[in-house]
Amino acid sequence: MDKGDMGGVGEGSSRGKRDEFVEALCRSHEPQLLQYLTRLLGRVDAAREVLQDTYEKIHKQYRPEDVMFPRAILYKIATNFALMRLRRARLEKSIISGSQGMEKVPDEAASPDKRAMADEINERLVQTIKELPPNLRAVLVMAHVQGIPRKDIAEQLGISLKRVDKRMTKALRILRERMESFGIDLLRVD
Amino acid sequence: MSARSETNVKPIKEAASWTTLVDSGEMSDGQRQEFHSWLEVPHNARAHSECRTLLAMIQDLPENKAAGLRRLPIPQPWFPALAHVLDHPLKTSCVAAAAVALLVAGAWFNLRPVREYVTQSYSTETGEARTITLKDGTVAHINTKSRIRWTGAGKDRRVVLEMGEVLFEVAHDPVRPFRVMVGNSEIRDLATEFDVYRRDNGSVVVTVLKGQVAVGGVAIGSAESTFSERELKPNQQVEYTTAGLVNDVHPVDAGKVVRWREGLLETKGLSFSTVVSELNRYSTKQILVPDSRVDDAHIALGGALGIHDMPAALSLIQETAPIVVTDTGDSYVLTYKSDEAVSEQNTAPQQNAAGRP
Numbered sequence: 001m002d003k004g005d006m007g008g009v010g011e012g013s014s015r016g017k018r019d020e021f022v023e024a025l026c027r028s029h030e031p032q033l034l035q036y037l038t039r040l041l042g043r044v045d046a047a048r049e050v051l052q053d054t055y056e057k058i059h060k061q062y063r064p065e066d067v068m069f070p071r072a073i074l075y076k077i078a079t080n081f082a083l084m085r086l087r088r089a090r091l092e093k094s095i096i097s098g099s100q101g102m103e104k105v106p107d108e109a110a111s112p113d114k115r116a117m118a119d120e121i122n123e124r125l126v127q128t129i130k131e132l133p134p135n136l137r138a139v140l141v142m143a144h145v146q147g148i149p150r151k152d153i154a155e156q157l158g159i160s161l162k163r164v165d166k167r168m169t170k171a172l173r174i175l176r177e178r179m180e181s182f183g184i185d186l187l188r189v190d
Numbered sequence: 191m192s193a194r195s196e197t198n199v200k201p202i203k204e205a206a207s208w209t210t211l212v213d214s215g216e217m218s219d220g221q222r223q224e225f226h227s228w229l230e231v232p233h234n235a236r237a238h239s240e241c242r243t244l245l246a247m248i249q250d251l252p253e254n255k256a257a258g259l260r261r262l263p264i265p266q267p268w269f270p271a272l273a274h275v276l277d278h279p280l281k282t283s284c285v286a287a288a289a290v291a292l293l294v295a296g297a298w299f300n301l302r303p304v305r306e307y308v309t310q311s312y313s314t315e316t317g318e319a320r321t322i323t324l325k326d327g328t329v330a331h332i333n334t335k336s337r338i339r340w341t342g343a344g345k346d347r348r349v350v351l352e353m354g355e356v357l358f359e360v361a362h363d364p365v366r367p368f369r370v371m372v373g374n375s376e377i378r379d380l381a382t383e384f385d386v387y388r389r390d391n392g393s394v395v396v397t398v399l400k401g402q403v404a405v406g407g408v409a410i411g412s413a414e415s416t417f418s419e420r421e422l423k424p425n426q427q428v429e430y431t432t433a434g435l436v437n438d439v440h441p442v443d444a445g446k447v448v449r450w451r452e453g454l455l456e457t458k459g460l461s462f463s464t465v466v467s468e469l470n471r472y473s474t475k476q477i478l479v480p481d482s483r484v485d486d487a488h489i490a491l492g493g494a495l496g497i498h499d500m501p502a503a504l505s506l507i508q509e510t511a512p513i514v515v516t517d518t519g520d521s522y523v524l525t526y527k528s529d530e531a532v533s534e535q536n537t538a539p540q541q542n543a544a545g546r547p
Contacts, residue, residue, distance in 0.1 A: 039213070
């Protein structure tokens, strides 16, 4: 149970720190992530397995001090595993094997530049959100910054759920295009 | 570069709408199958991952940047019914004439400013909780059986707490202080997070999570304020009634006070009767404690109880305290477990624990 004790004395503390980090990540995002994966895959048991794979990967691959976008990493890796799973299910059906699933995440050492770059990316993101048409921006900010449920957003803005979804889709599309035009590769953000 | 974005437009558009559909929780099994085949194209899968990452980044923005976004004005519905009709383009032309008429009428009667004075009420039913954004961008998390009314106008930001409990995340505005009116008292601040709970017995509990607030009585007519203004810092709480202070400013774990947001009640440090009355807030089927020995026993619980599943909370209480719960159909009756029963109970959990894998 106590993994820290099994490692060497010198390694114990860094591993403990990593365990803590992964555990804190899990605890704070698990319900949402599980909901997302269940909605994506359509099955809770599959979602749980993907969640487990995700945690293991993060545990193995990331040092807490390297992570600037914890939630982004969590969702990216989870989405990757979910896709692999879907692909595998499909391949098993057609008896073909050998999939190139995960893309390799470069294992860079933490650098002071990294923090600065993360700040820069966040600043661009905020600017882009601010420049969205107010109607689109409101829906996006309410849902993802303030965490207001979709139904309540519709009610407060006096619009239908369908319109909330439409505005969200449009906002997301514009943001995605702008971020690309800045040369920010979202899949390399970590 | 333009060529590249052109080829990207389609998957991005689709990726965004798939992402929204997944998040809506309303994707049908058929749609999910279609979505899964769409994801088989690597280009699509990539676009989808990008959308997901983007949302995660927005949700994870540092607090100072998130606060900047929260502060932006939210377009208010003009006439909700009209907006609803506009969602159905076919009807739009029929409505256009009416809209013009309304605009003319509005100009004539100078209708627009009137909107500012129209109060907006938000309420919750027993067991319900919801989050709303007020006109100024302040977020209000409304707990069970509560009602607030926005009465701000122009330079005034004011909310009346008529009953229940609300946690406010106040949008920053140095010019317009934010005020919560509770009976004859007022809670005033600039930018903070605080919880106001108007108990059924009439007392008011204010807990501060972030920033600083001032709590003071307000003279109503000839009745003067019953206590001098108090200033609260994070992790401080005060409780008062119209008659005066019940519990002066004292330290508290504010995070635990507002665990109702997560659907939990932190029982540590609460008297048993408080736990019971707290649980009763969330259910129409009430807990009754006719047995005075329950109060006399000074039962101290610990840990958190779920507030939206009364039977589960009660069975947990029954396991850990010398209490017997009887479900009478329209209420739960708690009685004290006699000594003999307690000693039986004392051995029972041990067997239970040993029996567990």
